[in-house]
Amino acid sequence: MRIALVDSGIGLLSTAAALRRLRPDADLILSMDPDHMPWGPRSVPEIVARALAGARAVLDEGPDAVVVACNTASVHALQPLRDELEPRIPVVGTVPAVKPAADRGAPFAIWATPATTGSPYQRDLIDRFARGVAVTPVACPGLADAVERADRDAVEEAVGRAAARTPSDVSAVVLGCTHYDLVSEAVTAALGEQVTLFTAADAVAAQALRRLGEAPRPDAPRTGVLRVYASGRPAQLPEAALSYRAGALLAEGVAA
Known part of the structure; x- marks a missing residue:
C-alpha cells in the first residue's frame, strides 16, 4: 500500500506520522513544495496549480491514495484533484476538527x-x-x-x-x-x-485507510519506506523536520 501526501512544507508530517503508526507496513510518499511555499498568501488558481503539481510529481510512484495534508489546499484544490485523479486514485482532504x-x-x-x-x-x-x-x-x-x-x-x-x-x-x-x-x-x-x-491528523489518516478499504494494523511489520519529493525532485526530509517527533519517527523509514 502506497499513500502520497501533498503540502507546501512540513505540515504534512503529523498526518504522515499518524499513518505510520496505524499502518507501519505502508509506503509513504511526501510531496512538498519548498520552491513555492507558503501557499496561503497565493491566489486560488496558484494554490490549485501547486497542489496539482505536487500530486502529479509522485504519480510515477504508483500511489493508491493521495492525502491533501494542508488546510489551505484542501479548501481550494480538493475538488480539482478529485476531478483529475478519482476514481482511479482516491483523494482525501484535511478539515479542521x-x-x-x-x-x-x-x-x-x-x-x-x-x-x-x-x-x-x-x-x-x-x-x-x-x-x-x-x-x-x-x-x-x-x-x-x-x-x-x-x-x-x-x-x-x-x-x-x-x-x-x-x-x-x-x-x-x-x-x-x-x-x-x-x-x-x-x-x-x-x-x-x-x-x-x-x-485533524488522526482522523485524516483513518479516513485515508477507509477510502482504501483497509483497517488499522499498528502491529503490522515495519516494512513501509518513506520517499520525499521537493517541488518534484527526489529529496530527503528537510533538516527542520527532524526537530519534531513526527519527523524523527518518519526518518526511520527513509528509503536509501
Whole structure:
C-alpha cells in the first residue's frame, strides 16, 4: 500500500506520522513544495496549480491514495484533484476538527493562519457545526513559518501572542493548520493542561485507510519506506523536520 501526501512544507508530517503508526507496513510518499511555499498568501488558481503539481510529481510512484495534508489546499484544490485523479486514485482532504470540538457544547477557539481566519470556509464550518456555541477565531501570524524553520524562539513568541488573544474561558482549541500540530506541546504549555487540543491528523489518516478499504494494523511489520519529493525532485526530509517527533519517527523509514 502506497499513500502520497501533498503540502507546501512540513505540515504534512503529523498526518504522515499518524499513518505510520496505524499502518507501519505502508509506503509513504511526501510531496512538498519548498520552491513555492507558503501557499496561503497565493491566489486560488496558484494554490490549485501547486497542489496539482505536487500530486502529479509522485504519480510515477504508483500511489493508491493521495492525502491533501494542508488546510489551505484542501479548501481550494480538493475538488480539482478529485476531478483529475478519482476514481482511479482516491483523494482525501484535511478539515479542521470543528465538529468534535463543538460537540462538547463549551466555548472553544480556532487557531489558524491569517488567510484562513475569517474566511468563508471557516465561517461555514462554524455555521454548520457550532451553532449556539461560543467560538473565537484566533489568527496566528508567523506561526506556520516559524514551525517550518523549526525556530523555537519564534514558535514560542507566535504561540504566546495567540494564547494572549484566546479567551480564558475556552475549554478547547482547534488547530486549524497542519503545521501547528507539530508544536502542540508548546501550545499546551501556553494555554494550560485544562485546554483540550483538537487536531485533524488522526482522523485524516483513518479516513485515508477507509477510502482504501483497509483497517488499522499498528502491529503490522515495519516494512513501509518513506520517499520525499521537493517541488518534484527526489529529496530527503528537510533538516527542520527532524526537530519534531513526527519527523524523527518518519526518518526511520527513509528509503536509501
